[in-house]
Amino acid sequence: MAPLKVLIAGAGISGPAAVYWLSRLPSGAAITVVERTQAARPGGHQIDIRGHGITVMQRMGLEATMRANAVREEGTCLVRADDKPVAALPAAPMDAARNNRQGITTEFEMMRGTMCKVLMDAAEGQATYRYGVHVTAMEEDTTGVAVTLSDGTSQRFDLVVGADGQGSGVRQLMLGEDAPSVYHPIGLYIAYFDIPRREGDRNWFTFYLAPGRRIINMRGGDRDTHQVMLSVAARNPNTATLAALLQGRAPVDEVKRAWAELYRGAGWHADRIADCLLDEGSTGNFYTHELAQVRMDAWHTSRVALVGDAGWAPTPFTGIGSTIALVGVYVLAGELARNTGEDGTVHVPAALGAYDERVRPYVTEAQNRLPKDGFNKGFFPPETRLGIWILQTLLAIVVWTRLDRLLPWFASDEIDWVLPDYPELGS
Incomplete structure (x- = not known):
């Protein structure tokens, strides 16, 4: 044959x-x-x-x-607006006895x-x-x-x-x-891009929660640039302009400007990120869309x-x-x-x-x-400073008590499913 x-x-x-x-x-x-x-x-x-x-x-x-x-990354860290860590989870070796369990930062x-x-x-x-x-x-x-x-x-x-x-x-x-x-929006808009690394940037996967259901993720690993991921809930009324630009396939510069306006004044590195978005040549690998599951x-x-x-x-x-x-x-x-x-x-x-x-x-x-409704309902991402403080406190308690070792949210692949063997492939 x-x-x-x-x-x-x-x-x-x-x-x-x-x-x-x-x-x-x-x-x-x-x-x-x-x-x-x-x-x-x-x-x-x-x-x-x-x-x-x-x-x-x-x-x-x-x-x-x-x-x-x-990429060498030391772990995952949630920070406050003043850049002080709230909760940190160092990278840990995979546990082969527990379904190759790892933390949020992995060996791979x-x-x-x-x-x-x-x-x-x-x-x-x-x-x-x-x-x-x-x-x-x-x-x-x-x-x-x-x-x-x-x-x-x-x-x-x-x-x-x-x-x-x-x-x-x-x-x-x-x-x-x-x-x-077959698209099922989960209630978040997201943007990914790189910005120049500067002295003092952490070698961690760092999270920051801003009022208005906004999230900033930054990670640099051992690279010369810092990776940025911005997420904002569709429930934030200020996303209307961004949504219209994405739907209309607007020029990239206009979309970047909308993201900069959404995050200007949000705290932590938000102004630095907004400046990079508005400075031609200061961002690379820019990609943005409405998050959806298929x-x-x-x-x-x-x-x-x-x-x-x-x-x-x-x-x-x-x-x-x-x-x-x-x-x-x-x-x-x-x-x-x-x-x-x-x-x-x-x-x-x-x-x-x-x-x-x-x-x-x-x-x-x-x-x-x-969640069934994605982020279109519920507490996360938090809307207010009080909500952010509550979540920060809960996460700090979880990490301090080491409950993260027991909770599936902090696990890598705790799914009850058996991977087949296929000797026909020589595997």
Whole structure:
């Protein structure tokens, strides 16, 4: 039998990981990866690997490489407006006996671009990468998928894997134009960007709560720049301007100005951050959007499968987005291998159904780490200075009494789900 002919859309985390595992199918695989950017994306902020993702990484033989490329971060710290720590959780080694449990700062912190490169290097030569193109049409039948790309070329594949992120074009084509929205906003707007590092900046993942349901996160690790993440609740009435600009796809400078106005005078490093947003050239890797989870009843058809954020987008507030991406592609490849006949025929529809059924409880539990209504209701993020003080006091008590070791919120991957073994992949 000829090897399985696979198209992967997206060269982020899920795409290269899928190349690695699909190349190990008993039938073999002829893999093409398409990516709409003009080259591999070197940027992006810090991400990590936790729980079952660590096990998958170890089965890929990448633990030593991941450690060698890790960002060195001392821990996680909540601060007051005067920069004094309220509660600090130092980084701690993973506990293999407790589901690879780690703290908020992990042993496997890594810049997104670095992790992508590590994954691509691990499967070097196993796929053809085509940059600057994306899928524009798909026509599926019982034996395969006819795919048209943005450069006008067409080709037929046995399997299409959508690994193209939260705004997945493959997902949209799979569902059709009239399908109900799968986006479920969680009530937060968020912006990520870098600013110049300066003397005195902490080598910690630092949080600051500002009145008006605003949050500032800063982390530098051992890098020359500081990563900033601004979050503001949709319940804050001042987000109306920002929301309108995002919806209207306004120029980046206008969006940055709106973020600066939202945070000017908020305390701590807010004015410094606002100044950087208004100073052309002082911010890099800028990206902003309304946070939403992707929730779907099925991540597949008979010949198309979605993985990572294209299928479930748990949001950064669940803490395990990269982990679920690694787990998802591993299970997808494992079920394809398990559904390969003695003659080398891969029973793709059966494998995709098994993949969905196997990984869904894990993804659902991860998504449910957020409240049912997201941040559209409830106490967090706090609205008032009193609310902030109450939360600061509670967290200080939790850390001082070491209750953080018992509470799931402080854990990495305390999800009651068993990662399958797939000897068919040699793992």
